[in-house]
Amino acid sequence: MDAPIQQEVAAAHPKAAIVTTCILAALAGLMFGLDIGVISGATQFIQAEFKVRDHMIEWIVSSMMAGAAIGALGAGWMSASLGRKRSLIFAGIVFIAGSLFCAVAWSPAILIVARLVLGVAIGVATFTAPLYLAEVAPEKIRGAMISTYQLMITTGILLAFLSDTAFSASGNWRWMLGIIAAPGVLFLIGLFFLPDSPRWLLMRGRREDAQIVLAKLRGDEAVVKKEIAAIDEQLKTKQHGWSMFKENANFRRSVGLGVLLQAVQQFTGMNVVMYYAPRIFKDMGYDTHAQMWFTAAVGLTNVLATLIAFAFVDRLGRKPILYAGFTIMAVGLGVVGTMMGLGINSRGEQFFTVGMLLVFIVGFAMSAGPLIWTLCSEVQPLKGRDFGIAASTFTNWVTNMIVGATFLSLLSGIGNAQTFWLYAALNALFIFVTFFLVPETKGVTLEQIEHNLMSGKPLRKIGQ
Numbered sequence: 315m316d317a318p319i320q321q322e323v324a325a326a327h328p329k330a331a332i333v334t335t336c337i338l339a340a341l342a343g344l345m346f347g348l349d350i351g352v353i354s355g356a357t358q359f360i361q362a363e364f365k366v367r368d369h370m371i372e373w374i375v376s377s378m379m380a381g382a383a384i385g386a387l388g389a390g391w392m393s394a395s396l397g398r399k400r401s402l403i404f405a406g407i408v409f410i411a412g413s414l415f416c417a418v419a420w421s422p423a424i425l426i427v428a429r430l431v432l433g434v435a436i437g438v439a440t441f442t443a444p445l446y447l448a449e450v451a452p453e454k455i456r457g458a459m460i461s462t463y464q465l466m467i468t469t470g471i472l473l474a475f476l477s478d479t480a481f482s483a484s485g486n487w488r489w490m491l492g493i494i495a496a497p498g499v500l501f502l503i504g505l506f507f508l509p510d511s512p513r514w515l516l517m518r519g520r521r522e523d524a525q526i527v528l529a530k531l532r533g534d535e536a537v538v539k540k541e542i543a544a545i546d547e548q549l550k551t552k553q554h555g556w557s558m559f560k561e562n563a564n565f566r567r568s569v570g571l572g573v574l575l576q577a578v579q580q581f582t583g584m585n586v587v588m589y590y591a592p593r594i595f596k597d598m599g600y601d602t603h604a605q606m607w608f609t610a611a612v613g614l615t616n617v618l619a620t621l622i623a624f625a626f627v628d629r630l631g632r633k634p635i636l637y638a639g640f641t642i643m644a645v646g647l648g649v650v651g652t653m654m655g656l657g658i659n660s661r662g663e664q665f666f667t668v669g670m671l672l673v674f675i676v677g678f679a680m681s682a683g684p685l686i687w688t689l690c691s692e693v694q695p696l697k698g699r700d701f702g703i704a705a706s707t708f709t710n711w712v713t714n715m716i717v718g719a720t721f722l723s724l725l726s727g728i729g730n731a732q733t734f735w736l737y738a739a740l741n742a743l744f745i746f747v748t749f750f751l752v753p754e755t756k757g758v759t760l761e762q763i764e765h766n767l768m769s770g771k772p773l774r775k776i777g778q
């Protein structure tokens with residue numbers, strides 16, 4: 315190996331380099347979560363200031379998801395041509411600009427545009443950050459890194475809920491939406507210290523730069539050589555997503571599965587609670603102060619229950635956890651709907667209903683929250699992985715938007731109880747979807763999954 319690379323190896327502090335990368339993982343996930351969580355506490359004050367109807371609020375909420383869908387579509391191209399690091403820097407800048415733009419929005423229409431801009435940043439970041447992480451993390455901690463990312467999403471949501479709660483005393487929604495630019499600045503500064511992804515550098519033919527980066531990250535010449543050889547080998551498999559999609563029916567099945575799984579994740583109704591929790595608590599009879607604190611409790615429950623998934627996913631497998639999660643969610647929402655139908659009058663009934671909503675949150679956070687993302691990356695064959703993941707991530711945002719844009723209309727159109735029953739029924743249906751279509755991928759190599767898929771095995775059996 316060349317002298318400069320040997321020097322890098324000698325001077326390397328691989329632990330420090332990996333810690334820095336972990337911090338980035340944390341911050342990118344945090345941005346995602348902040349963006350999801352920040353709007354819930356602000357809507358009632360926005361509605362009061364602009365005197366708009368529920369329908370307009372739905373669009374203010376959902377324009378962010380529309381932006382994210384657009385961002386996720388463009389992110390594949392951007393991360394390939396500009397590189398992962400520069401795409402993330404782009405996302406960081408747009409995130410800061412978008413948050414500040416939201417804070418100064420002078421009309422509902424401008425707020426919609428500002429949230430759309432903010433969404434683009436998140437769309438790019440949600441595609442690029444996990445990709446970057448998977449490319450720089452050492453093999454041993456790759457799984458842990460992706461899990462950390464999911465935990466940070468929920469932490470971001472919790473922080474946004476807490477910050478909204480703090481600002482709710484003054485009712486200042488502009489501060490609520492603007493303050494998230496501050497962690498955005500930290501994210502952006504952090505990005506400048508990161509190396510380019512070695513895989514991307516090799517894709518671009520910058521072999522020596524790739525070796526130097528890996529030397530810094532691994533601090534071991536033999537490991538660097540091995541990884542470079544492995545990446546070279548992988549790069550021989552060119553990405554042929556679109557042509558493969560047109561020609562190969564088996565690949566269409568895995569893309570379809572990814573798309574279906576992300577739609578399932580969103581139609582659990584989780585984001586109804588993420589975006590409209592204070593409104594739901596209002597309909598249960600709570601005042602603004604209590605609404606905000608219960609929303610914070612929702613955020614905390616979401617973080618804590620995500621840890622359950624970490625503990626069990628590699629022991630029990632994906633399917634049992636999904637069965638448990640969908641059952642818990644169906645029961646939780648079914649009971650919330652029933653209580654709303656019967657009328658929530660006493661303190662005891664109020665607490666019970668809040669408790670059942672928290673049960674629903676536990677069901678999601680321990681199962682579909684982290685697992686759907688994991689499954690979506692596991693089921694795609696190597697040649698079509700970028701295409702498949704882009705399709706499912708795009709679906710996540712489009713269905714997320716549909717859920718966000720219809721909730722208040724459902725409440726007024728079919729009624730509170732019926733809306734929650736509808737989501738309860740969908741969760742019950744997802745138990746069957748899991749049974750018939752979801753493979754068990756615990757402890758199976760990606761190569762085995764690909765082999766089974768391509769040889770035409772039914773989807774639920776491609777993990778065997």
Ligand code: BGC
Binds near residue numbers: 468471584585616683
């Ligand atoms: C979902 C988001 C959701 C979050 C809640 C993620 O896995 O994709 O839509 O808001 O979990 O924790």
